[in-house]
Amino acid sequence: xxxxxxxxxxxxxxxxxxxxxxxxxxxxxxxxxxxxxxxxxxxxxxxxxxxxxxxxxxxxxxxxxxxxxxxxxxxxxxxxxxxxxxxxxxxxxxxxxxxxxxxxxxxxxxxxxxxxxxxxxxxxxxxxxxxxxxxxxxxxxxxxxxxxxxxxxxxxxxxxxxxxxxxxxxxxxxxxxxxxxxxxxxxxxxxxxxxxxxxxxxxxxxxxxxxxx
Numbered sequence: 001x002x003x004x005x006x007x008x009x010x011x012x013x014x015x016x017x018x019x020x021x022x023x024x025x026x027x028x029x030x031x032x033x034x035x036x037x038x039x040x041x042x043x044x045x046x047x048x049x050x051x052x053x054x055x056x057x058x059x060x061x062x063x064x065x066x067x068x069x070x071x072x073x074x075x076x077x078x079x080x081x082x083x084x085x086x087x088x089x090x091x092x093x094x095x096x097x098x099x100x101x102x103x104x105x106x107x108x109x110x111x112x113x114x115x116x117x118x119x120x121x122x123x124x125x126x127x128x129x130x131x132x133x134x135x136x137x138x139x140x141x142x143x144x145x146x147x148x149x150x151x152x153x154x155x156x157x158x159x160x161x162x163x164x165x166x167x168x169x170x171x172x173x174x175x176x177x178x179x180x181x182x183x184x185x186x187x188x189x190x191x192x193x194x195x196x197x198x199x200x201x202x203x204x205x206x207x208x209x210x211x212x213x
Contacts, residue, residue, distance in 0.1 A: 019057050021047055023071060026064055031111035035065070035119070062125045065116060069126055072113045073133035075106050080140050084148065086212045092149050092202055093195055099141065100168065100191045107172065107182055114181065118173040131166075138162025150207040160201050168194035 025047045029038055038061055044051040058064040079102035089095055107113050116126055138159040145151060145161070154160055168190040175186035182190070 015057070018049075018053070019067075022049075022054055022057060022064070023068055026068060027110075027112045030068075030115055035115050038064070040064070065126050066129050068112055069116050069129045069133065072106070072110065072116060073130075073137065075110070075113075076103060076133075076137055077140060079103060079106065080137070080144055084144070084212075086148055086209075089148055089208060091204070091208070092145060092198075092206045095145060095148055096195055096198060097191065099144070100194055103165075104172075104182060104187050104190075114176050118169060118176045118182075134162045134166055135159060138165060141165070145202075147213045148209060149202075150209060152201070152203065152206075154201055160198065164194045164197040167197050 022043060025043050026038060029042060029046060040054050040058070040061060041051050043064070044054045047054070054064075058067065080099065082102065084095065084098060107118070117130055138161040141161040142151070142154075142159070171186055171190035171193050172182045175182045175190075179186075
């Protein structure tokens with residue numbers, strides 16, 4: 001006898017709109033006051049809704065911040081899906097520069113991204129969620145590079161693209177700690193760190209594909 005299938009219900013449009021509004025308010029409050037000052041009650045007050053409405057979607061502040069972290073990484077994933085002009089790539093470093101500049105643009109316009117990904121907030125749940133998202137981003141970045149270049153065999157036990165990204169973020173985090181933003185000088189250094197680590201595994205003259213996959 002066939003087993004009954006389980007249907008996963010998507011949030012209704014009205015619920016999705018309420019979630020989006022809550023996340024927008026949380027972003028605004030973080031930009032103004034920082035992560036430490038965020039609470040369910042000040043989010044509810046700013047959004048002009050009862051606290052119970054916020055609790056309906058987010059049981060705690062860490063749950064709210066995890067949702068924001070996922071939202072930020074969705075923007076990172078989207079930037080990796082944007083078109084890349086294959087003919088303008090001379091070598092793999094051109095592609096890495098495009099990727100890093102797109103991610104730096106997200107950090108520049110989104111204070112929540114800087115605070116949750118780069119700042120020292122001490123929230124282990126957010127740090128763990130960020131690392132899991134980095135693994136997914138690393139796999140997507142590897143696929144992007146493989147689309148344009150013929151990659152050599154890479155280690156199976158580590159994701160070199162995810163690690164390169166995390167190392168670059170360490171430099172960006174240092175800039176946020178010192179300046180509250182990513183300065184042009186440390187943006188350049190973060191990109192150098194990203195390339196330096198990848199160059200341990202990617203040769204300088206990595207063959208470019210005649211056409212992207």
